[in-house]
Every structure is written in structure tokens, then in C-alpha cells.
Amino acid sequence: MSHGRIAFQGELGANSHEACTAAFPQMEPVPHATFEDAFEAVKSDDCQLGMIPVENSIAGRVADVHHLLPSSGLKIIGERFKPIHFQMMVNPGVKLEDVRTVSSMAFALGQCRKTIRRLKLKTESVGDTAGAAKMLSEHPDPTKAAISPALAAEIYGLEILARDIEDEHHNTTRFLVMTADKHPSPPPFTEPCITSFTFKVRNLPAALYKAMGGFATNGVNITKLESYMEGDAWAKTFFYAEADGRPEDRGLALAFEELRFFSDKFEILGVYPADPFRTRG
Structure with missing residues (x-):
């Protein structure tokens, strides 16, 4: 019996479909032609979750998602790493x-x-x-x-x-699990977590250096930092970042306080459990 629907981009049988089935076997996977369509399906509640690939260990980040994710209006509630076999x-x-x-x-x-x-x-x-x-x-x-x-x-x-004819057997894709719920339930405190956020630094000399300094002085590990442009304004550089921990952790709370001081915009996109795949040797 199906318990809700989960959106993905691609045809039935795609790697994203396999990721949906492995992570949420009780949900009905629903294919969509584009990432925009998959995001919209979640926003409209046609699907309750979305399974979105964001980066691959060989090919790097998924370009379309890189631009869509910050403006999607969705929240991140999980991550999944999937070994890719062809x-x-x-x-x-x-x-x-x-x-x-x-x-x-x-x-x-x-x-x-x-x-x-x-x-x-x-x-x-x-x-x-x-x-x-x-x-x-x-x-x-x-x-x-x-x-x-x-x-x-x-x-x-x-x-x-x-079977398994890929040249590199360590090929892995990371997926993010998305929801339209503006206030999803926080992950259990017993689990290590990742916090995803976006920000735009103020137009000041060394603003990025100063904005990120609080993470170093408070001992917070930044696991991802990527820049992207918004619209056609070359002067408006936004950043997507991920850090170990939760916003209420003292170190991350202090780092965010300093980041906000040097930023024009700041938004937390999600707080979610770190996939155990991260700790594999």
C-alpha cells in the first residue's frame, strides 16, 4: 500500500527512481520531465516529497539544481548517497x-x-x-x-x-530529500546533522572572508561552499553552503550571528541527519 508520493526527475527506472525506492519503499515514485516540474509537484502537494540529485563524485554538481534549489521554496529534510551502477x-x-x-x-x-x-x-x-x-x-x-x-x-x-560496466565503481550521487513543509520536524538529537543555508554578502571589501571567519573561530566545519549568480546582476553573488551541526549548537549559532552581520540575505534551507555514507572509509 502506498503512503504518499515522491517526485523525481527522469523516466521510470532512472537512478533517481532507484533512490526513491531504496529510501522510501512505502511511497509511490512519480517521474517528471524536468527538475522544475519535480519541484512544482512538491510545492503543489501533488507529491509530498522530492528526491533531487545535487552532485556526483565524478561529474560534480548538477547545474540545474544548483540554481533552482535556493529559490524553490522547499525545505531539505534528508540526504541520500547512492552508488551508481550501469x-x-x-x-x-x-x-x-x-x-x-x-x-x-x-x-x-x-x-x-x-x-x-x-x-x-x-x-x-x-x-x-x-x-x-x-x-x-x-x-x-x-x-x-x-x-x-x-x-x-x-x-x-x-x-x-x-552488469556493472561503469569504469569507476566508486561513482556516487548525492540526493537531497525535499518537502513543502515550512516547519518540518527537527531531526533527533542523537544523530549528527547537516545545516544547509544560503547567503549574500554585503558589498564590502573582504566581506566573504569576514562573513566566514566566525565558522573558523567557533570550530564549525563547512562541508560545502558554492557561489551562484541571481538573474542578470553580476554584482549579486549568492552562496550556498553546508555546515556540520544544528543552528542551535553554540558554535554554529555564533558563526551564523557573525555571518548575518556581513550579509544582506541569509536563509536556512534545512537541518537534516547526515547520511551514514559520509563516514564510510
Whole structure:
């Protein structure tokens, strides 16, 4: 029985779909064509949560989300790290020696370069890994294969010919869990937490240096600091940051007090438990 709906970007069978199923097996995963659509589904309460990828250990940050997240109006209530594995799949009955072309999104093709080169296959870039599997299912072709997550083969009735063909097996994507609730329940005090926030420093010399100084003097670990522009105003540089701890912790509270003094804008986007994946060796 489904207990609510969770939005993600991509087709059914995408890595984001797998992340939804692993983290919230009781919820119905709902695909959306764009990140904007996924955010809007959560804001309108069509979906109660969103599972949004924000960065990959190899490809870096997800550019679209980098700009959408601060203005989404949503709150972050969790994070999930998902190891990424790619499977080569074909229509039922197709043999590996028959395949001449493989399709997937450009990033996935790049991450499976060694296998593609070894098999001497041509590549065809599409917008989504699961979308490649869906297209192959809808338009069977004995000379084509798709590189997609394993879930896509199950959904679209394809057969996996080669498993975990990615060049780098440490490839990992970090997802944020989003809600439209303006005041979500705080995480248990027994768990280490991350606080995500945005700010815009005042137009003063060394303002960023001074704004961040409070984190050093109060012993607060900043785990992420990224800049982004708002609109077409080049002088308005905003920052997205993440710090260990909770806003009520003395060190982080003092650091935020100093940050606010040197900032024109400041907003906490979420306080959430740190995924245990962070502490793995």
C-alpha cells in the first residue's frame, strides 16, 4: 500500500527512481520531465516529497539544481548517497555479438567508455538513462543496446547482457530529500546533522572572508561552499553552503550571528541527519 508520493526527475527506472525506492519503499515514485516540474509537484502537494540529485563524485554538481534549489521554496529534510551502477540491456533474445550501437545519456556513455571501446560499439546520446531503455523497448532493434540502471530493465522488459560496466565503481550521487513543509520536524538529537543555508554578502571589501571567519573561530566545519549568480546582476553573488551541526549548537549559532552581520540575505534551507555514507572509509 502506498503512503504518499515522491517526485523525481527522469523516466521510470532512472537512478533517481532507484533512490526513491531504496529510501522510501512505502511511497509511490512519480517521474517528471524536468527538475522544475519535480519541484512544482512538491510545492503543489501533488507529491509530498522530492528526491533531487545535487552532485556526483565524478561529474560534480548538477547545474540545474544548483540554481533552482535556493529559490524553490522547499525545505531539505534528508540526504541520500547512492552508488551508481550501469547495466547494458537489450531486447529479449538479442545476443551481444549482434549489438552495434549503444544509447544512453552522455555522462553514462562516458562512464562506460572502456566497455564500449572493448566491444567496438557506436554511441548514441539521449537525454536520460532510463529513457534510453524505454525507447529501446518501444522500438525494438536487434543491433541496439541501452545503458541504464537495473530497474529500467525490469520495468521495460529488457534483458541485461553485461552488469556493472561503469569504469569507476566508486561513482556516487548525492540526493537531497525535499518537502513543502515550512516547519518540518527537527531531526533527533542523537544523530549528527547537516545545516544547509544560503547567503549574500554585503558589498564590502573582504566581506566573504569576514562573513566566514566566525565558522573558523567557533570550530564549525563547512562541508560545502558554492557561489551562484541571481538573474542578470553580476554584482549579486549568492552562496550556498553546508555546515556540520544544528543552528542551535553554540558554535554554529555564533558563526551564523557573525555571518548575518556581513550579509544582506541569509536563509536556512534545512537541518537534516547526515547520511551514514559520509563516514564510510
